[in-house]
Every structure is written in structure tokens, then in C-alpha cells.
Amino acid sequence: MLRVLLLWLVADLPLAKAVKPAATLPLLVQLEGQALVPFYLEQKQAGLSSDALGQAVQRQAKRIAAEQDALAKRLEADDVRVTRRYSRLVNALRVRVAPERRATLAKQTGVKRVERLRVYEPLTAKSVPAIGAKTAWGTRTTGYDGKGMRIAVIDTGLDYTHAMFGGAGTEKAYQSNDATKVEEGSFPTDKVDGWDFAGKDYSGEDDVPLPDGDPLDRSGYGHGTHVAGIVAGVGVTKKGRPYDGDYFAGLDYSEFLLGPGVAPKAKLFALKIFGDKALNSTNLVLDALEWCADPNADNDFADRMDVVNLSLGSTLGLEEKHEAEAEVFTNLTRLGSVIVSGAGNSNNNNFYHVAAPGVERSVIAVGSAKLDGSVYRMAARSARGPSSPHSLLKPELIAPGELIQSARMGTGTGGAWFTGTSLAVPHVAGVAALARQAHPGWRATEITALL
Ligand SMILES: [Ca+2]
Ligand SMILES: [Ca+2]
Ligand SMILES: [Ca+2]
Structure with a gap:
């Protein structure tokens, strides 16, 4: 925990002159529905023809979009900012939210898990x-x-x-x-x-x-x-x-x-x-x-x-x-x-x-x-x-x-x-x-x- 705090401080240094967003946390909110790639692989395994497979994937893409729309709407009404959507490798929204709201976010209907995005250098x-x-x-x-x-x-x-x-x-x-x-x-x-x-x-x-x-x-x-x-x-x-x-x-x-x-x-x-x-x-x-x-x-x-x-x-x-x-x-x-x-x-x-x-x-x-x-x-x-x-x-x-x-x-x-x-x-x-x-x-x- 201490390390996280220290790194937070370090990460903040170069931002001194940038416009600082409100103290929100970037989080990944994973939804329940299966992402497109695992869906595709499973259907392919089941032996679907390539035409049928393509159509099935497009239908799943629509389901994911609808699921994400619904959740995003509820989140945004609740002051959670949705900044990005993912559907292929993971069915998830990237959001910014006040740290103290994180726990309630995880309890939302349709949410599978909430986690920090890993940071790289x-x-x-x-x-x-x-x-x-x-x-x-x-x-x-x-x-x-x-x-x-x-x-x-x-x-x-x-x-x-x-x-x-x-x-x-x-x-x-x-x-x-x-x-x-x-x-x-x-x-x-x-x-x-x-x-x-x-x-x-x-x-x-x-x-x-x-x-x-x-x-x-x-x-x-x-x-x-x-x-x-x-x-x-x-x-x-x-x-x-x-x-x-x-x-x-x-x-x-x-x-x-x-x-x-x-x-x-x-x-x-x-x-x-x-x-x-x-x-x-x-x-x-x-x-x-x-x-x-x-x-x-x-x-x-x-x-x-x-x-x-x-x-x-x-x-x-x-x-x-x-x-x-x-x-x-x-x-x-x-x-x-x-x-x-x-x-x-x-x-x-x-x-x-x-x-x-x-x-x-x-x-x-x-x-x-x-x-x-x-x-x-x-x-x-x-x-x-x-x-x-x-x-x-x-x-x-x-x-x-x-x-x-x-x-x-x-x-x-x-x-x-x-x-x-x-x-x-x-x-x-x-x-x-x-x-x-x-x-x-x-x-x-x-x-x-x-x-
Ligand atoms: Ca392509
Ligand atoms: Ca150029
Ligand atoms: Ca460029």
C-alpha cells in the first residue's frame, strides 16, 4: 500500500502544470457478457461455417454494445465518466470515478469485476x-x-x-x-x-x-x-x-x-x-x-x-x-x-x-x-x-x-x-x-x- 502511495506521488510530479482532472481513478469495469474473441473461438470450435460464424460474432457484438450502453447510461447518471469501451479481448468499460465510489461500482448489476489498469513504462x-x-x-x-x-x-x-x-x-x-x-x-x-x-x-x-x-x-x-x-x-x-x-x-x-x-x-x-x-x-x-x-x-x-x-x-x-x-x-x-x-x-x-x-x-x-x-x-x-x-x-x-x-x-x-x-x-x-x-x-x- 505504501508503495502504491509513493508511486502515486511520483506519477503526479510531471503533471504539475497540466490541467489536473478531479481526483478520480481510472478503472476497468468488466461486464458479464462474453467478449468477442472468446465467443468467436468457442463458436468456431463448435464447427460453425465461416458465414454463420461471422454472423454470430456480429450478433454478439450487438449484444455487447447494448449491454455496455445500458451500463454506461446508469454509470453516467451516477457521475461515473466512461472514457473507452472494449469488446474484443475483454467486455469492459474504462471509467474515471472518485476512489471512494469504487466499491459500489463493483456491486452494480451486470458488472463482473472492477480493477485498476496496469501502468507501464x-x-x-x-x-x-x-x-x-x-x-x-x-x-x-x-x-x-x-x-x-x-x-x-x-x-x-x-x-x-x-x-x-x-x-x-x-x-x-x-x-x-x-x-x-x-x-x-x-x-x-x-x-x-x-x-x-x-x-x-x-x-x-x-x-x-x-x-x-x-x-x-x-x-x-x-x-x-x-x-x-x-x-x-x-x-x-x-x-x-x-x-x-x-x-x-x-x-x-x-x-x-x-x-x-x-x-x-x-x-x-x-x-x-x-x-x-x-x-x-x-x-x-x-x-x-x-x-x-x-x-x-x-x-x-x-x-x-x-x-x-x-x-x-x-x-x-x-x-x-x-x-x-x-x-x-x-x-x-x-x-x-x-x-x-x-x-x-x-x-x-x-x-x-x-x-x-x-x-x-x-x-x-x-x-x-x-x-x-x-x-x-x-x-x-x-x-x-x-x-x-x-x-x-x-x-x-x-x-x-x-x-x-x-x-x-x-x-x-x-x-x-x-x-x-x-x-x-x-x-x-x-x-x-x-x-x-x-x-x-x-x-x-x-x-x-x-x-
Ligand atoms: Ca478485422
Ligand atoms: Ca505526419
Ligand atoms: Ca502522433
Whole structure:
């Protein structure tokens, strides 16, 4: 409890000059009705034809909307502000309410549970990755390079003007791009799509997000850009151009200014959940995860993400249960998305393990504290596991450093070596994309087991 209070104080500091909303708490109110994704999976299991399945899902969507309308109406009459609705991975409303009202909220008819939204910050733990991605690329004709895979990077945004992502590759292109709006033809690009859930001035969980649709990274040191480059950057040639050739085991790294990421042919989806300026906290992870299940929001989940990268850690609210949030992760995993996340940061090395056991089962939690150990162990285990002819991770390790360097936001073609950033998560996410490409029919848990 003390810790919660202390963190509350800390979280409040940067908000001093912002317009402070009334002392209300952001809460997640989960409703009784089944969310769309578990409903869809259950009906699919029952053997419904794809037409009937689609119609059944649309009917369920209407039921959820009606249920949410009714509850929202009652809540708002009672001075509870509804700020967001979720229906796919969890049937829930995000609300703001005076803290003392929380208990009565939970007793409302139709409410399953009420809980705090978990708050996240970018991971900053040290790491030295060493994996066999280059081997997985294989030969020119047989390898895996991420082609056709869709990878979400839930982070500070992404500098898609950088050559690492097929952009113009000039500082001017970055500077002249207004990050608060999408100029015609500027976004999405062939390589990068996405959304800005936070907007320019979002300052954390006590602030109101103003989404703007352009996830261009303006976050101080470019956390999301760096992470995304490791996951799926195309590589920058010595001439400062995006590399557009094949990826294979014998690729000559000396021909690159910036070596490619782990799954360089994958498509990236930059889901920006932090404000532009400072690296504050965020509680918009759920918004981004809902998007991952159904990017075009038509309640057809064929466009769900293959891999979700969360290089984030949680610092606040560990004393609370996060069962609804655990369901979100579980449902997205059951839908087929492989979720790769950090296991903690300097404030909390027990992220997930303390508060959300359900999450632990569905998310690949890459430990940052014991990073070297876990990554090497992973490689060693796969070396002993010759079970599959398509075995992706062979014992040959890439020299640490070869892939640690990644794109530096705002430089056009430049790189940065971020030894202070956790790089294991995007590496594992990239490998997960290669594994998904190799085994498109597998469940996310099977991909996780392979890794
Ligand atoms: Ca923006
Ligand atoms: Ca723009
Ligand atoms: Ca869809």
C-alpha cells in the first residue's frame, strides 16, 4: 500500500502544470457478457461455417454494445465518466470515478469485476542478446525472413522516415513531418502501419489521451524506433539506402551501415501509447491490444497480429489483481498472436509473476535481470532439440553486438547502440515471427514452446 502511495506521488510530479482532472481513478469495469474473441473461438470450435460464424460474432457484438450502453447510461447518471469501451479481448468499460465510489461500482448489476489498469513504462534494463536469427534466414530459397508476418510494436512510436524502415532516410523528412497528423501519402508506408493511441501531450495514466493516427516517434531517444529496428528493420546500405535484397545466412554485414533486424521482411505496426515528449507512464496498453485482435475493427479477426512486441515494464498497481487484463492477454494468444514482453524493469523484476498468473502462461516474458542467461539458455535448449526438420534456432550464435545496433530516431540513416535498453524482447519477437512464418497453422502456445 505504501508503495502504491509513493508511486502515486511520483506519477503526479510531471503533471504539475497540466490541467489536473478531479481526483478520480481510472478503472476497468468488466461486464458479464462474453467478449468477442472468446465467443468467436468457442463458436468456431463448435464447427460453425465461416458465414454463420461471422454472423454470430456480429450478433454478439450487438449484444455487447447494448449491454455496455445500458451500463454506461446508469454509470453516467451516477457521475461515473466512461472514457473507452472494449469488446474484443475483454467486455469492459474504462471509467474515471472518485476512489471512494469504487466499491459500489463493483456491486452494480451486470458488472463482473472492477480493477485498476496496469501502468507501464518503457523497459530500460541492460541486456546483451545473442540468438540465431541469421541462421534461421537460411539459404536464398529456403529460409524465413518474416515475409507476410504482421508484427505490432506497442511502444513510443516509430520513425518510419528512417531508411531502416524503407523511409526517405533524411533528417529533413523526419523534421518536416508533423507528428500530430497524417499528411497525404505520408503514412502508412509499405513497411509500417499503425496508430497513435496517446497523442502528442499525453502524460500518463491521469491524463486524457488524444489519438491522432500518426505514430511517428518523437520520444526523446526513440525507444520504439530502436526496438522496431531490431524486430524487423530492413537494414541500411553503405549508401544510406534501405536494403531491398534477399536475406540469407551468408549475407555480408560489412555492406551495411545498419544491419537488418531479425525478421526484416515482416510488416511493422507501430502502436504508440506514450506521449511525444517525455517518457512517462501509460495505461493505454489495452487499447493497443484490442487493436491487435482486429486492426480494422470489423469484428473479423483474420487481420490479427502474428506477433506483439511489448518492451515495457509495469511499476504501478502490483498489489492489485489484474484478472481482466490477464484475460486480455490470454484471449489474444488464443486468437493466434504470439505476445513477447519484458519480465520487469529496475523497479520491479517480478512483473506478471506477482499479479497476473494467467498472463504468465500466455505471454513470453523475457527476463531482463537475467537476460544473458535466459537468451543463451534458449539457444542451448533448441540446440538439444532436433525434433523438427524446420528447427529455427540452431546453436550457432550471432556475436553479441551485430544486431544490438539499431535505428536512431530522427537521423535518416543513423544508428544507435543502446546498451541501456532491453533488447531481448524485440529479438525474441523477431524470432517468433520467423517461427510463425515457418508454422502458420500452429497455435501461439506451440510457437512459444518452439522458442
Ligand atoms: Ca502522433
Ligand atoms: Ca505526419
Ligand atoms: Ca478485422
